[in-house]
Amino acid sequence: xxxxxxxxxxxxxxxxxxxxxxxxxxxxxxxxxxxxxxxxxxxxxxxxxxxxxxxxxxxxxxxxxxxxxxxxxxxxxxxxxxxxxxxxxxxxxxxxxxxxxxxxxxxxxxxxxxxxxxxxxxxxxxxxxxxxxxxxxxxxxxxxxxxxxxxxxxxxxxxxxxxxxxxxxxxxxxxxxxxxxxxxxxxxxxxxxxxxxxxxxxxxxxxxxxxxxxxxxxxxxxxxxxxxxxxxxxxxx
Numbered sequence: 001x002x003x004x005x006x007x008x009x010x011x012x013x014x015x016x017x018x019x020x021x022x023x024x025x026x027x028x029x030x031x032x033x034x035x036x037x038x039x040x041x042x043x044x045x046x047x048x049x050x051x052x053x054x055x056x057x058x059x060x061x062x063x064x065x066x067x068x069x070x071x072x073x074x075x076x077x078x079x080x081x082x083x084x085x086x087x088x089x090x091x092x093x094x095x096x097x098x099x100x101x102x103x104x105x106x107x108x109x110x111x112x113x114x115x116x117x118x119x120x121x122x123x124x125x126x127x128x129x130x131x132x133x134x135x136x137x138x139x140x141x142x143x144x145x146x147x148x149x150x151x152x153x154x155x156x157x158x159x160x161x162x163x164x165x166x167x168x169x170x171x172x173x174x175x176x177x178x179x180x181x182x183x184x185x186x187x188x189x190x191x192x193x194x195x196x197x198x199x200x201x202x203x204x205x206x207x208x209x210x211x212x213x214x215x216x217x218x219x220x221x222x223x224x225x226x227x228x229x230x231x232x233x234x235x236x237x
Contacts, residue, residue, distance in 0.1 A: 018049050018234055025059050026082055029066040039224075040197040041082040043217035049234065051212065053093045061089030083201035086209065115236065117157045123236050124150055124167075127229045131174070134227050136181060142174045146231070164233050171231040175219050178226045190221045 022045050027035050037045075048058055065085035079085075115123075128146040131139045149156065149166055156163040194217050202210060223230065 018055055019045055021055060022058050022062075022082075026062055026085070029062050030079055038081060038197065039221060040194075040201075040213075040217060043220050044082055044086065044213055046216040046220065047209070047212040048089065050216070053089065054096055057093040057096050058089050061085050061092040064088045064092065081201060083198075083204060086201065087204050090206075090209070115157070115160070115233070117153060119236065120157050120163075120233075121150060121153060123233075124153070127231055130227070130229045136226075138177050138181070139174065139228070142170050142177065145170050145173075160233065167231045167233060174228060174231065175222060178222050178228055181226060182222060186225060190218055190225070193221065194218060 019042070023037055026037070026041075045058075062082075062085045065088040066079070068088075069079060069084075124146055128143045128150075131143040131146070149163070149170075156166070194214060198210070198213065198217070205213065220230075229235075
């Protein structure tokens, strides 16, 4: 089995495009550009991102998993979830860690900015408006904090790491507030959905991976149910 050809350093824009690049790569490897990732798949990508799994490790893992699948004599079932590639991805991530490679590549230009200030402003303003559109008073504090971020955007747009950290903190606060609005029945239904989707892939993941995936799935589903946006810059793409 030949290994995928390594790619060169990725700029900030590709780093923040983590989700889209993985989605497109999986679709290409599967050979069906119209295939849509499931909520479980998106939660898995988020768990990789939050664990610091390099984008390159994910892309290589997808390629290797599909190479093994195509090498089988019998392929009666299609690959219908990114979870099929999870073992290969983690193997590649460990291989890159052992070799001392991978991770985010720093920009070669100190003044390089991954997003235009206008795009950032539109994204943050849209999120603040979406939060207020829910009509839930408890969420107003987060919307007001986004207004404050907008006021500092001229400086923050030059420091994407700091901006991302600010937005991530606000997103976690929003998730905590949304959880207080969730009924017991809603929480039960989300866990039943999770159990049904993750069941076939449990054997392919370790207990810590499953725990992180479950947490990411429930957080994503919680926000979607409440009609709340994701605040991280990773969702601009």
